[in-house]
Amino acid sequence: IDGDPIYYGSINEDGFFGHTISVNKHRALIGSRDGNVAVEYQYNENTHSWNEQHVFQPYNYQSKGRFGYAVKLTGDYAVIGSPGYDQIGYIEIHKFSDGKWEKVKTITNPGDEKESYFGASIAIDGKTIAVGNYNGEKSFIFYTDDFQTFTLKQTLESPWNGTGKFGRAMDLEGNQLLIGATYSQLAFSFIKDGMGLWNQGSSMSSAKRVKSITGQKISCEGGYAGKYSCKGMDLYAFIAHDDMDGTELNDIWGWTDPQTGKEIALVGLREGTAFVDVTDPENPLVLGQLPTHTRNSTWRDIKVYKNHAYIVSDNANSHGVQxxxxxxxxxxxxxxxxxxxxxxDKVGDVHNIHINEATGFAYAVGIGSAANSELRCGGGSHIIDLNDPANPTFAGCFAHEGTGRSGTGYTHDIQVVVYNGPDEQYKGREIAFSSNETALSIADLTDKLNPKIISKYDGSNFGYVHQGWLTEDQKYFIVNDELNESRGYDDNQTTIIFDVSKLDNPKLLTIYNSGLNTIDHNNYTRGNILFQSNYTAGLRILSIANIKNPIEISFFDTYPSGDRVAFNGSWSNYPYFESGTIVVTSIEEGLYILKINEEVDLAIDDNKTLPDNFDLKQNYPNPFNPITQIQYELPKAGVISLTLYNMLGIEVMQLDNGFKPAGIHRISLNGSHLSSGIYFYQLRTEGYVRTRKMSLIK
Incomplete structure (x- = not known):
């Protein structure tokens, strides 16, 4: 079968048209995850094409309503879910009559639990409709005689003891109902008895269920550590999310017990915070979990001060700071x-938290809710005094108005330091470097009741200024732009490097292009090394000794399904344990416990490898028989081609090509299959072409 793809252009950016599809005879209904739209198409047998017939839009519109998230066709009826509406959800029933569609019924969530996502999945057979409510871990069975009146017949609760997204997917046929619990990697069958009630039958589990790996280091050899692609980094252990009593990971931090020297990973989960002893990295021990203060959430952040952890969560019904x-x-x-x-409890929903351990102040940022509007601090920094670590108190607010997508100074993440950088007038001051969605903000927060804006940088087309970290000399601030890749601003993952040596005049120093098809999320510096969690590309390790030309020196891909521009894979990392152990969270997989091995040169310095100019060196030896080596030098990363030609100018072969990092590159040419004679080799890259001659004498 061959046909043209179906496009729907009138949808918001990142609407994910095609998220769900239902086909009934010659009619198709295509929904969207975030587009608030579902579109009907009719198949034309003469042209073998699908033609747009009708666009369904919500009668009750909300930007986050997710109308069209689930769709189902049955006879002359279309059923469409809007699971995000009022954070509770509903479904709409539409009937096709007299050549047009008309809404005939709305079924609301039988419960009132926020973020339960009623209408996220729909299954229909005859007069029975099943509706998934996956964040509520329930599914509802309705009965109807006429598609006008619906009776709630039964509520099915998840048989899984934990958060599994029961109701994320479902199918119904006759007396059998199958409901998926995707996060637990399980599916459950239900059988209808003679009384019309559904009873649990068998359960099914993924044969590829993630399992923990402990007891023996898996070395990176030949580019792989087991199934994981790698370079210079060994896998000491892996803890699956199930073994931390969770379903999905997010942020991470670490604590070293000053009394025992034990190294503890503090692992953010949807359900709370897990504590994992990684002192023996090959044999980690899961100590337990601190459950969330309110409800489960995708977003959790953790920092440490004086043997206390401070934990925040966003979109979690006023979670506050644990x-x-x-x-x-x-x-x-x-x-x-x-x-x-x-x-x-003076704040509720908080996206991130940072602690300046030198002063004992915490900065809760991305404030979604608070005890009152003033304490929300414009979505910027809600400052907390931790000098009595177990009893935090409010210390002040700061927001850099004119930044952020709303202009209120919303801060997504922040780093605050006692400044000791090159700008003499601010030495000893408490300086904040805030990632504010649209801009980098720099402010003096020494006086918590009288914060002072120093400067901002918002002069580039950023996708989303997400998070950043200073170099140890405080000259540079390295930022991940989270959305530039998904919005198509850049073809590959990029990292923004600011020169902040003059705090009142930050400048864009350079943009590092990794050549990876992924999204960057969180990065941290230690010495001359940058540790990047880059979603589907996993953990990437860069030398930043030459800050203008970072070089990737090691990596470990935590997401073996492959690189793509998607929000899967590595969320964050913690590289500050004295043992050299690096702990990395990967969202759907679990906790990776890693170490850089002896093959990686961590001592790369400014003068070691990075050239100042493009260059193509003379091959050596020359003349040669049959092997010679060619060296070329790139002062910056880019796409290159290195091509071999014969005397007539006809291409013989490609010697090297593709995206290459800055640095010195060497390739070997084996001319055993070539005839004796004169050949030319040519290097091409942006703004540079160089050709040299070589002689093969047999």
Whole structure:
């Protein structure tokens, strides 16, 4: 079967048209994940094409309503889910009559739990309709005689003990109902009995269910550590999300117990925060979990000050800041469910938190809700005094108005330091470097009640200024632009490097292009090394000794399904354990415990390898028989072609091509299959062409 693709152009950016499809005879209904639209198409047998017939749009519009997230056709009826509406959800029933569609019924969520996503999946057979409510871990069975009146017949709750997204997918035929719980990698069958009630039958599990790997290091050899592609980095252990009593990971931080020297990974989960002892990296021990203060959430962030963890969560129904005394982990030898030590409730939904350990102040940022509007701080920084670590108190607000997508100064992430960089007038001051969606903001927050804006940089077409970290000399601020790849601004993953040596005049120094088909998310510096969590490309390690030309020196791909521009894979990493152990979270997979091996040169310095100009060197030896080596030099990364020609100018072969990082590159040519004679080799890259001659004498 061959046919043209179906496009729908009148949809918002990132609407994900085609998220769901239902086909009934010659009619198709195509929904969208975030586009608030579903479109009907009719098949034309004469032209073998699908033609647009009708566009369904929500009668009750909300930008985050996700109308069209699930669709189903049955007879002359179309059923469309809007699971995000009011964060509760509903479904609409439309009937095709007299040549047009008309809405005949709306079924609302039988419950009132926020973010439960009623209408995220739909299955129909005859007079029975099943509707998934996956964040609520439920599915509802309705019965109708006429598609006008619907009776809730039964509520099915997840048989899985935990968060599994029960109801994310479903199918219904006759007396059999199949419901997927995608995060638990399970599906459950239900059988209808003689009384019309559905009873659980068998369960099915993925044969490729993620399993923990412990007890023996897996070295990176030949470009792989087991199934994971790598370079210079060994896998010491892997902990699957199930073994931390979670379904999905997010952020991560670390704590070294000053009394015992134990290294503990603090792992963000949808369900809470897990604590994993990685002191013996080959044999990590999951100590337990601190459950979320409110409800499960995709977003959680954790930082540490004086043996206390401070945990925030976004879109979690006013989660606030959990305070947990980490010394409670001492002596724990089996999985334990912990209780929080204290709770700070002046903020609710918080996207990230940063702590300046030199001053004892925390900066909660991306404030979605608070005890009152003033404490929301314009979505910027809500400042918290931690000098009594178990009893945080409010210290002030800061927002850089005119930045952020709303212009209120919304801060997505922040780093605050006692400044010791090259700008003399600010030495000793507490300086904030804020990633504010549209801009880099720099401010003096020494006086918490009288913060002072220093400058901003918003002069480029950023997709989303997401997060950043200073180099250790505080001259440069390295930022990940999270959305430039998905919005098509750049073909490959890029990293923005600012020169902040003059705080009142930050400049864009350079943009590093990795050549990877992925999205960058969080990065941290240690010495002259940059540790990047780049979603589907995993953890990437760069030398930034020459800040203008970072060089990738090592990597470990935590997402073996392949690189793509998608929000899967590595969320974040923590590279600050003295042992050299690096802990990395990968969203759907789990916790990776890694170390850079001895093959990686961590001592790359400014003068070692990076050339100042493009150059193509004379091959050596020359003349040759049959092997020679060619060296070319790139002062910046880019796409190159290195081509071999004969005396007539006819191409013989490609010697090297594709995207290459800055640096010195060498390739070997084996001329055993070539005839004796004169050949030419040519290097082409943006703005540079050079040709040299070589002689093959046999």
């Amino acid at each position: 305070v947990f005394d980490l010394t409670n982990l001492r002596g724990v030898t089996e999985f334990t469910t912990f209780n929080e030590t204290n709770h700070y």
